[in-house]
Amino acid sequence: MANNKMLIGFFVASESIFFLMLILAYVNFHGTITDGPTAANSLDPLRTGIFSLFLLASSFSVWLAGRSMASKNHFMLKIWLVVTILLGALFIYGQASEWLGLIDQNITISRNVFGTTFFTLTGFHGFHVCVGLLMLTILLGLAMFGDFKGPKSDGVECVSIYWHFVDGVWIVVYSVIYLWAFL
Amino acid sequence: MNIWQVLSSTWNMEPWVLISALFLLIGYGIATGFKFTKLSALFVSGIALYVFALVSPLDYLGRTYLFSAHMIQHILLLLIVPLLLLLAIPEKLAKKALSVEPFGSIMKVLGHPLIAWFLGVGAMWVWHLPSLHDMVLANDNLYIAQQISFVLIGMIFWWPVFAPVESRRLSPLTSTLYLSSACLGCTILGMLITFAGAGLYAAYMTPVDTMGILPLLRGELCLTPGVDQQIGGLTMWVPGCLIYLTASMVTLARWYSTEENYEISTTHYKEIKNFE
Amino acid sequence: MENLGGLFNPSSPDMEAMTDLTYYILAISIVILAIIVVAVTYIIIRYRKTPGDKTEPYQNFGDTRLEIVWTVIPIAIVAVLFQLTCSTMKVIDPPIGDREPDIVVIGHQWWWEFYYPDSGVITANEMHIPAGKKLLLRVESIDVIHDFWLPELGPKIDAVPGHTNHLWFAAAEPGVYLGACAEFCGTQHANMRIRVVAQTQEDFDKWQEEELVVPKTPRSGIAAEGAELFQTKACMNCHTIFGTPAAARIGPNLTHLNNRQTIGAGVLTNSPENLAKWLIDPQKYKQGSLMPNMKLSDSEVKAIVAYLEALK
């Protein structure tokens, strides 16, 4: 059925408007901060950049998982799913430690508009990554029970569309928050 | 000086514009055998707009005084001129050209919707980064590069939707998505420029008033930097967006007209009637 | 016929332009509405189904030419409306340039503060202006969004915290004009009224001088008790009285309260009796107002009223 993929396609389109608004809020306040923490003086683009690479790589691995399923290679499907989950989890670990570091410096959501917009934007993105991880884990579980015979499965394809989307959003978020600050 | 004097004295016959236009016209003529058709009319009007955008007061004012003039020029060069030029390419010619390597594979890469989209929307965003824009205004060579890049990138952007060869086009529904998301990209930039405080682009705040027309612009025409920037932002936002939307109406109409037609034969029809 | 007020009584050149525009556009609208109503009425009478008629009417699917006609006509109407809009805008909202405002209007929950930068006058809820002069107001807010609006004198403009607005403002003739906050601003949005007193230039100058007088604090009698209470009963935490330590700007400046016609942004008319009632229980007359019930005894109220009355 093409229905499921169409649903996830429009869902992702709808979600992208949601993120767009959060990004617009960030951009709107970018130039207005007069004192307190800003992206330029409190973030480490290199460290986050490295963790971002994990997320980018996970997009690749989930694509490979789809390919394995298409060629009915169930073993590799499971392997690539595990790899994807691990890479996503690493990214979340990176983000969590970044948040903790900032909170240690008393940079919180209520500190100023940078804190507000930064934590909201990255927080909602992180939440989406976590949801994606949950779905990938379910897929892995189903794969363990041999639910995906291949060569096609809406489940795997839909989750990977979602995962690519989450990844794409991060590219924009990273560019807007980290790269823009250091241009 | 009044407004008419300003408009008549700021034409700026830059040789590179005229030479490139002539070159393109002759090239097109040779390729199509100098026959006057609907397509060649499109091409000539495209070139005419190209020349107009670059030699008319739009160019002069946009480079020195008015962000809004720059934006009109920008929309012409990025969205309208390339579309006209692209539509003017005959299908046969395009097929022939695409079979020539490496041109064919280059277009395959550049014409990939993702790449074309990012180039098209990226050109709009990147060239309007305040620091870059101010730099362009100060440097003539960079300025020429910018204008040429607009036209080229514009053609690449329109390629997936209006490529002369149908097999290179996206399906109608995907093109609609392609165009409306690009529209969104341009809308957001327009919105940001419109609602940002005046003085986003420092060069237009205090232009070097060589012509002595600043009092006219600021006073009589009320084009203060804030208003000027708002008009510029709205130009990108509204007419810019309308171009994308009109194009996506075209793609929607394509979809609507190619839609599958299930019909039921008249004989069956009577059968059912009897059954009822 | 009695005066209806608002749009029906334009009292400034700007408002006249806006009224004309409104009448034009409403007239066009009424004509369009009438065409539709007549058409529908005609249809109801003419094309009603006759009982017993089982036949179907002629099946008409549309006509592209007609569609084009009724697309083009509205476009033309919209063009006219927009042209009218633009020309009116040019009249009523010319660019400010670098002109300094004549009056600064500051919205508070739920009263208005007016500050005259040239003279330094600060007053509340009652704005005096010289008639026949085009003034520039700067409109600000201290807390939430309010909206400064005199229905007979011109456009309304929001008072937005963190964002400054300007408004051209005039009254053609001397007189008292009533207005109100137009943007919902909380519990007592309804009682956030404005009185504009337009005066001749001489009267206005005289008023300004009076407002600038620093009154003497009464030294004896009940009024002196009131002065004492004003400083000790926490009144001074919110209000200003020139010539005393009270200089807070949370509530209205009370130095020349006597000159004003109302109390509580239009809740009560200003008289010693009403002032006493107000002091005893402001929440009774303006529930939710930021002026608390100070639990004053009757004699304390009397003393404070006497004090405020004595400030001249």
Next chain:
Amino acid sequence: MSKIPLVPENTKPLPALGENQGMLSWVASVDHKQIGIMYLISTMVFFVIGGLEALVIRMQLAKPEFDFVSPEVYNQMFTMHGTTMIFFVVMPFLIGLGVYLVPLMIGARDMAFPRLNALSFWLVVFGGILLYYSFLTQSGPSEVGWFAYAPLSEKPFSLNKGPTYWALGLLATGISSVASGLNNIVTILTMRTKGMTMRRLPLFVWMILVTSFLLIFVIPIIASAFAMMLLDRLLDATFFTPAHGGSAILWQHFFWGFGHPEVYILVLPAFGIISEVIPVFSRKPIYGYEFVAGSTVAIGLLSMGVWAHHMFAVGLGNVANLYFSLASMLIAIPTGIKVLNWVATMWGGKIWFATPMLFATAFIIEFVLGGLTGVAIASVPIDWVATDTYFIVAHFHYVLFGGSLFAIFAGVYYWFPKFTGRMMSERLGKWHFWLTVIGFNMTFFIQHFLGLMGMPRRTYTYHDFPYWGSMNLLSTIGAFVLAISVLIFIWNIRRSLKHGEKAPDNPWNAWTLEWATSSPPAVHNFDLVPPVRGRRPLWDLEHPDNPDEPNAKIVL
């Protein structure tokens, strides 16, 4: 028997379709018809609640300086009235009607995602409960208006929990709306029966499709704004608090970026109802089908670029104001096309003025009036006169009551026989109609003048200026007439459910597919989907000699 596979294949049996499970069959149902009915019932409940709130408002304003309720209660009433009517009455009603009718009209077995459909419905209920739960909290529900302008809706100006519940409730319904939008789009694009091409879709389905696109692209705007508002209120974030570097205007941009398209979400499906009712009762096909459908798309697109006409008084600058003014006026053009096409459909017909048609005819007049005042206030100077006054209240009630609600009444009378298998009483229906028309115009027409005379909105009291008291009293009396008409309507539904005349399958002799099945439809919708070879399949069946598309090509 015909050999053509006329029933859309039912690949998987759906759960909980057992017929005699009592209440459980409703709670657990994933059948689009049951869910649709539940939508309609729940909106009726909210309609009564919202109506009572309106009566409290009108009572308080019946005379100058009245103290029927306290200012807090008044402010809570108008906040809840607006929120309820928009998010829990008109929107879910139209969505619910779509849920019931879209699969039937396109000849499908069910929605594309039946469980998602059920989720959508229960989320609306959940959202409503969250919203109304705030009545039980210490300081009552939100009192900051349905627009909840920051910073009034923020700490420290609203310390009560009302706005928090308000935002949470609306967030839940927002998610529900996105889900049903997605469900509708996929259903309409992929589940059409053979022959039901996009150019043959019933106009109601077209309108639902465009509305669904608006839903999925516009609701996320307000969802993110609600998220930011909740973060502000719960975690002391500073999005909309100017005192801490936030922006009060940003909220307005977000709110109206959603809020204006929302108006079209509320009115486009109503246009769809009217576009179904008018042709059937005029006995003619819709005039200019392509133009009615195309203008819907145009309205949908334009609606997303006009929001700041709600903000002319905010001070965005004249260039921006004029742009939004022009864009807003442009919407009049596709809307006008629609109205004229409806009138042209009636022209030359043989019109049967049954109750649905009465409401549809009144709709045209009331809606045109609301639309015209809308064009007037799109002009910036007129907006500066009228905004935040009773003129606006009158304007949008003409659009949302005179428009959407009249269409909803028309739709209920029209489809009630299909839903229940019983006809509604025509006699009570006519009473309902005339009382509604009288009450409605009495309540709201006078408010145009009140607004122009200078009466601001959202004020719990007003001075006794000349005529204000009597005009407001007239308006209040009108509101009570309306209340009586609603009582008659509810009584009519109740009575007709039990004692109504048994309805045939196609009582109005209509032409779309939902009338081809039994009344009420079987659980599986159709035994036999009639062939679709034109826009009016049942007309084609009845008039084989005069089909709509005589040249339809022979395939198959």
